[in-house]
Amino acid sequence: MSDFLSNFDKDNYDKLPKDKKEAPASNEKPNQEQPKKEALPIEQKSERKSPRDNNEHIEIDPDYQWKKRKKLIIYIALGILALLLIAFLYYSIRYVDMEDFVGEPVADARAWADENDMEIELTQEHSMEYDANQIIEQDIAPGKKVKKGSSINLTSSIGADPEEHIELPEFSEMTRSEVEAWKEENRAENLQIVTEFSDEVQEGEFTRFVMRDEEISEEEYLRQDNASVYFSKGEEVFEEDIEVPNFVNKGKEEVEQWADTNEIEIIYKEEASNDIEAGLVSKQNIDPETMIAKKSEMEVTISLGKAVEVPNFASFSMEEAASYEGLSVTVRQRFHNQVKYGNLIAQSIEPETELTDQDNKSITVTYSEGKPYLRDYRGQLEGDLPRLFYEDYQSKGANISYIVKYVDAPEVKGTVVGMSNFNSFVSMDYTVEIRVSNNKDADPGSFDTPEGNEAPEEIEEELSPETEGSEEEQIEK
Numbered sequence: 001m002s003d004f005l006s007n008f009d010k011d012n013y014d015k016l017p018k019d020k021k022e023a024p025a026s027n028e029k030p031n032q033e034q035p036k037k038e039a040l041p042i043e044q045k046s047e048r049k050s051p052r053d054n055n056e057h058i059e060i061d062p063d064y065q066w067k068k069r070k071k072l073i074i075y076i077a078l079g080i081l082a083l084l085l086i087a088f089l090y091y092s093i094r095y096v097d098m099e100d101f102v103g104e105p106v107a108d109a110r111a112w113a114d115e116n117d118m119e120i121e122l123t124q125e126h127s128m129e130y131d132a133n134q135i136i137e138q139d140i141a142p143g144k145k146v147k148k149g150s151s152i153n154l155t156s157s158i159g160a161d162p163e164e165h166i167e168l169p170e171f172s173e174m175t176r177s178e179v180e181a182w183k184e185e186n187r188a189e190n191l192q193i194v195t196e197f198s199d200e201v202q203e204g205e206f207t208r209f210v211m212r213d214e215e216i217s218e219e220e221y222l223r224q225d226n227a228s229v230y231f232s233k234g235e236e237v238f239e240e241d242i243e244v245p246n247f248v249n250k251g252k253e254e255v256e257q258w259a260d261t262n263e264i265e266i267i268y269k270e271e272a273s274n275d276i277e278a279g280l281v282s283k284q285n286i287d288p289e290t291m292i293a294k295k296s297e298m299e300v301t302i303s304l305g306k307a308v309e310v311p312n313f314a315s316f317s318m319e320e321a322a323s324y325e326g327l328s329v330t331v332r333q334r335f336h337n338q339v340k341y342g343n344l345i346a347q348s349i350e351p352e353t354e355l356t357d358q359d360n361k362s363i364t365v366t367y368s369e370g371k372p373y374l375r376d377y378r379g380q381l382e383g384d385l386p387r388l389f390y391e392d393y394q395s396k397g398a399n400i401s402y403i404v405k406y407v408d409a410p411e412v413k414g415t416v417v418g419m420s421n422f423n424s425f426v427s428m429d430y431t432v433e434i435r436v437s438n439n440k441d442a443d444p445g446s447f448d449t450p451e452g453n454e455a456p457e458e459i460e461e462e463l464s465p466e467t468e469g470s471e472e473e474q475i476e477k
Contacts, residue, residue, distance in 0.1 A: 103134055109254040121151055124157070130464070140273065163224060167221075244287070278303055309352055318342070340368060372398040406436050417436065
């Protein structure tokens with residue numbers, strides 16, 4: 001028993017097999033020989049007591065060492081996990097994964113940089129691939145750890161070069177989708193694609209190309225220039241949903257306001273009306289309460305007030321014409337070879353013409369004095385002849401003129417002493433010889449009777465200033 005207990009120290013206990021540890025104490029000898037122990041001194045023997053002697057029962061936990069080792073492993077693992085957690089938290093606080101900003105807006109990159117306390121060094125350049133304010137490239141690859149508080153370099157697009165020359169295609173031979181594709185491919189942002197209604201071009205077809213700046217030719221087109229390509233939407237068709245009001249006796253302003261609101265084209269006419277006040281609508285070509293469509297045409301007649309109808313003055317005498325009510329009539333008289341005396345030659349306004357208060361109601365009527373009648377001017381002074389011939393003939397349309405021949409006569413110098421013709425009807429174009437005294441002795445009796453309508457060729461002629469012009473020209477005068 002003592003040998004068994006001697007083997008039950010700490011060092012030998014660990015070396016014991018499990019079955020040995022669990023086996024109860026017995027008198028059986030162990031398989032292995034136990035080394036003999038030295039005898040204790042007599043004094044010590046007497047003091048040492050056996051467990052059995054004290055009736056004590058000792059239990060040994062066979063899992064003690066295993067539990068102790070397990071607990072140690074758990075403590076070590078927890079420590080390692082704590083260290084890893086601390087390292088992870090530190091790393092996550094100080095570092096962040098770089099995101100992929102290529103193709104993204106600059107605003108997104110700036111928001112990410114502000115969130116992670118980082119600075120952005122931004123470089124801008126033209127690009128045909130990326131839109132303006134999109135990231136073209138970054139100096140740190142996506143997914144790479146970046147220390148917070150550091151700087152990153154980004155390159156952003158400012159769009160295509162606006163001053164680059166672009167050769168324009170033949171838009172008239174392209175469809176709208178083809179023009180849109182060309183615009184996208186060439187980044188021609190200032191090229192507008194517009195549709196418009198057309199009564200002549202079928203829907204979807206090209207109508208026109210317009211440069212905003214007329215001084216720039218198509219050959220000089222730059223990306224920054226404004227231009228528009230127009231395509232047809234076909235003929236515009238509107239629903240007849242606009243009711244026509246009754247505009248009779250309404251003002252023009254009311255018509256225009258209604259037309260502007262409903263996009264109706266108004267065609268105005270003017271005519272006299274005895275029933276409607278001047279300036280108000282007297283007629284409309286579309287009946288009230290009729291439904292019409294936008295862009296329709298409508299004719300409106302504006303009253304000019306009461307009208308005076310010009311009569312045919314051929315049925316009036318000169319006295320009746322001069323006193324005609326409603327008109328300011330000027331009566332004139334003219335010689336005429338074919339129209340008898342007192343008959344109408346002409347009137348300045350055609351008969352049956354209606355004149356309103358907005359018209360000039362002055363009218364000139366011309367009556368005939370018949371054929372010219374050459375008066376006797378003997379005894380008149382030479383100086384009065386121009387006035388007399390003008391008043392008596394030329395102002396009335398007859399081209400009656402004279403020539404002067406000076407003759408020896410006892411009358412006062414300058415006195416008319418004879419005429420080649422007088423007191424007779426003559427033609428509208430006639431020249432008479434006037435003989436004027438030079439105050440010398442002569443026989444004036446030889447000039448008392450007419451000698452014919454033509455003056456002798458040998459006499460000296462002096463024409464009056466008013467003798468030129470045809471009958472028609474004299475009438476106009």
